[in-house]
Amino acid sequence: MILIYAESPDGQLKKVALEAVTYGAKLASAMGTTCAALTIGTVADAGSLGKYGAGKVYNIAGEDVDNQNIAKAVADVAEKIGAEVVVMPFTSTGKSIQGRVAAILNAGVVSGVSALPDLSNGFVVRKPVFSGKAFADTKITSEKKVLSLMGNAIPLEELGAAVDVETIDIDLAPCKVKRLSVEKQAGGIPLPEAELVVSGGRGLKGPENWNVLLELAEALGASTACSRPVADMDWRPHHEHVGQTGIAIRPNLYIAMGISGAIQHLAGVNNSKTIVVINKDPEAPFFKAADYGVVGDLFEVVPKLTEAVKRLKA
Amino acid sequence: MKLLVCISQTPDTTANISFKDNNTAFNPDGVQFIMNPYDEWYALVRALELKEAVGQGTVTILNVGPATNDVVIRKGLAIGADDAVRIDTEATSANYVAKQIAEYAKDKGYDAIFFGKETIDFNGAIVPSMVAEYLDLPFVSLAQHMDVNGNTATLKRDIEGGVEVLSVDFPFVLSAAKGLAEQRIPNMKGIMMSRRKPLNVVAAVDVPNTVEVVHFETPPAKSAVKLIDPDNMDELVNLLHNEAKVI
Numbered sequence: 001m002i003l004i005y006a007e008s009p010d011g012q013l014k015k016v017a018l019e020a021v022t023y024g025a026k027l028a029s030a031m032g033t034t035c036a037a038l039t040i041g042t043v044a045d046a047g048s049l050g051k052y053g054a055g056k057v058y059n060i061a062g063e064d065v066d067n068q069n070i071a072k073a074v075a076d077v078a079e080k081i082g083a084e085v086v087v088m089p090f091t092s093t094g095k096s097i098q099g100r101v102a103a104i105l106n107a108g109v110v111s112g113v114s115a116l117p118d119l120s121n122g123f124v125v126r127k128p129v130f131s132g133k134a135f136a137d138t139k140i141t142s143e144k145k146v147l148s149l150m151g152n153a154i155p156l157e158e159l160g161a162a163v164d165v166e167t168i169d170i171d172l173a174p175c176k177v178k179r180l181s182v183e184k185q186a187g188g189i190p191l192p193e194a195e196l197v198v199s200g201g202r203g204l205k206g207p208e209n210w211n212v213l214l215e216l217a218e219a220l221g222a223s224t225a226c227s228r229p230v231a232d233m234d235w236r237p238h239h240e241h242v243g244q245t246g247i248a249i250r251p252n253l254y255i256a257m258g259i260s261g262a263i264q265h266l267a268g269v270n271n272s273k274t275i276v277v278i279n280k281d282p283e284a285p286f287f288k289a290a291d292y293g294v295v296g297d298l299f300e301v302v303p304k305l306t307e308a309v310k311r312l313k314a
Numbered sequence: 315m316k317l318l319v320c321i322s323q324t325p326d327t328t329a330n331i332s333f334k335d336n337n338t339a340f341n342p343d344g345v346q347f348i349m350n351p352y353d354e355w356y357a358l359v360r361a362l363e364l365k366e367a368v369g370q371g372t373v374t375i376l377n378v379g380p381a382t383n384d385v386v387i388r389k390g391l392a393i394g395a396d397d398a399v400r401i402d403t404e405a406t407s408a409n410y411v412a413k414q415i416a417e418y419a420k421d422k423g424y425d426a427i428f429f430g431k432e433t434i435d436f437n438g439a440i441v442p443s444m445v446a447e448y449l450d451l452p453f454v455s456l457a458q459h460m461d462v463n464g465n466t467a468t469l470k471r472d473i474e475g476g477v478e479v480l481s482v483d484f485p486f487v488l489s490a491a492k493g494l495a496e497q498r499i500p501n502m503k504g505i506m507m508s509r510r511k512p513l514n515v516v517a518a519v520d521v522p523n524t525v526e527v528v529h530f531e532t533p534p535a536k537s538a539v540k541l542i543d544p545d546n547m548d549e550l551v552n553l554l555h556n557e558a559k560v561i
């Protein structure tokens with residue numbers, strides 16, 4: 001049995017939670033077993049997890065959660081249904097609970113996995129390491145296993161039909177960490193989940209010039225990112241900072257403008273499927289990591305690109 | 315305030331990553347090693363600030379690793395930690411390291427244990443929550459701001475699409491993200507003093523390993539970039555639509 005923790009902040013299932021269900025379903029079929037998804041609290045449309053491959057969907061009532069009581073609940077359910085593998089998204093929540101769940105279950109854990117395990121010689125699973133500069137195929141030898149899945153690592157697939165949600169009777173322990181409030185960012189898909197990303201560097205010269213980037217992002221429906229100096233100078237909010245010391249992303253399309261392509265920047269973005277680089281310096285290192293390149297002044301090139309995107313969409 | 319800051323050693327961010335022994339082990343030849351940036355810039359400095367604000371206490375650095383890590387540990391002492399402990403063993407997996415830390419810390423009565431949010435080599439983000447579990451302590455990950463009022467800390471943490479504001483009573487475990495503090499550069503006095511600060515070496519406990527890297531691989535080299543005429547953005551859009559199929 002495989003258990004997937006389908007994280008649902010604010011009662012909404014995350015895309016990477018759906019991906020984790022598809023991943024769990026495929027792993028279950030490779031292992032000759034079935035998979036179940038677990039949700040906690042009131043979740044809109046939890047039964048739809050069946051469509052992405054969950055044979056069963058369990059729910060635990062209770063809204064008051066912190067990483068300690070979630071981890072305990074996930075581990076309890078894993079014990080109850082006899083799960084050999086627990087899968088969860090590698091998100092801010094996953095990072096808070098994966099170690100706890102593994103500790104409770106006495107399970108080997110690999111975080112941020114990017115592919116299905118190879119079962120031909122034990123249980124070997126691939127994850128990016130050295131901030132995307134390499135991959136590590138990691139063998140888990142314990143009986144129970146915990147995996148957390150990177151966003152956008154596997155495509156979502158409809159593998160079944162919606163199922164009824166079963167309530168599972170587990171009491172959540174009182175929270176020791178209290179949530180006071182959440183400050184939501186305005187608009188846009190959160191970067192780790194975004195399939196299209198437009199990113200700007202110091203070449204934009206100042207925050208007042210960001211419109212040229214934002215207009216392209218809007219035409220594409222893309223999320224926005226930036227290089228580290230841009231966030232350090234407060235030209236853009238720091239949650240947009242991608243790279244080795246920012247967040248690592250792997251969108252389908254990453255468009256970089258006015259970014260030189262320093263090794264620390266590349267580390268966070270080089271797993272993107274397609275990379276477009278716009279830079280006026282033909283020697284910029286980023287071109288070596290790019291699929292498509294435009295050598296030119298971004299202030300001239302990008303508005304033309306925005307117009308061309310609009311023509312495609314029209 | 316009695317604070318513990320767990321640090322690790324990682325390859326420098328500019329290091330070229332290669333492997334040896336038939337791609338089963340990291341090749342350290344020619345690689346410069348540093349203190350993991352999240353540990354140094356944010357976790358350690360915020361712990362020092364907290365001790366300074368309270369006006370008394372100690373900041374102890376803990377590293378699980380061999381004697382070659384002492385250079386990086388001394389740097390932490392030069393930045394301002396009071397003393398250091400090195401658990402003398404190779405850090406072979408997240409669980410192995412977490413068990414060592416928990417075993418050492420369990421009866422020391424730390425008010426808080428600080429980590430960086432992840433290491434820049436294995437990018438695991440596993441050890442902090444494991445230690446929290448082994449010590450039965452509350453945990454806040456990805457903390458980018460902390461205010462302390464008496465026995466309660468109010469923290470902000472980065473979540474997808476926003477920032478969460480949380481409160482927790484001491485003692486607790488924290489993992490630090492960008493914003494929690496500003497990097498401190500060790501000064502001459504700090505470097506001189508660091509030589510005389512205690513660095514205690516303790517033996518490791520036995521922990522079986524249940525995960526092991528069997529093979530490393532570097533991503534395949536990209537084929538040469540396709541350059542597009544800056545006056546022909548319709549062509550770029552066309553390629554993205556029909557060739558790369560991403561828009």
Ligand SMILES: Cc1cc2nc3c(=O)[nH]c(=O)nc-3n(C[C@H](O)[C@H](O)[C@H](O)COP(=O)(O)OP(=O)(O)OC[C@H]3O[C@@H](n4cnc5c(N)ncnc54)[C@H](O)[C@@H]3O)c2cc1C
Pocket residue numbers: 200201202203204226227228229230241242243244245246257258259260261262263264265268278279280281284296297298299327351
């Ligand atoms: C420990 C460490 C960690 C780091 N972590 C990160 C990280 O996580 N993320 C990160 O991004 N960086 C990181 N860095 C910093 C990194 O080394 C680079 O300094 C940084 O990425 C450079 O940012 P940039 O490309 O925006 O700026 P620059 O290097 O200044 O590049 C600007 C580019 O814009 C181009 N340009 C200028 N004007 C125009 C124009 N009109 N049209 C087109 N192109 C133009 C220039 O040709 C140049 O290539 C880290 C550094 C260290 C030491």
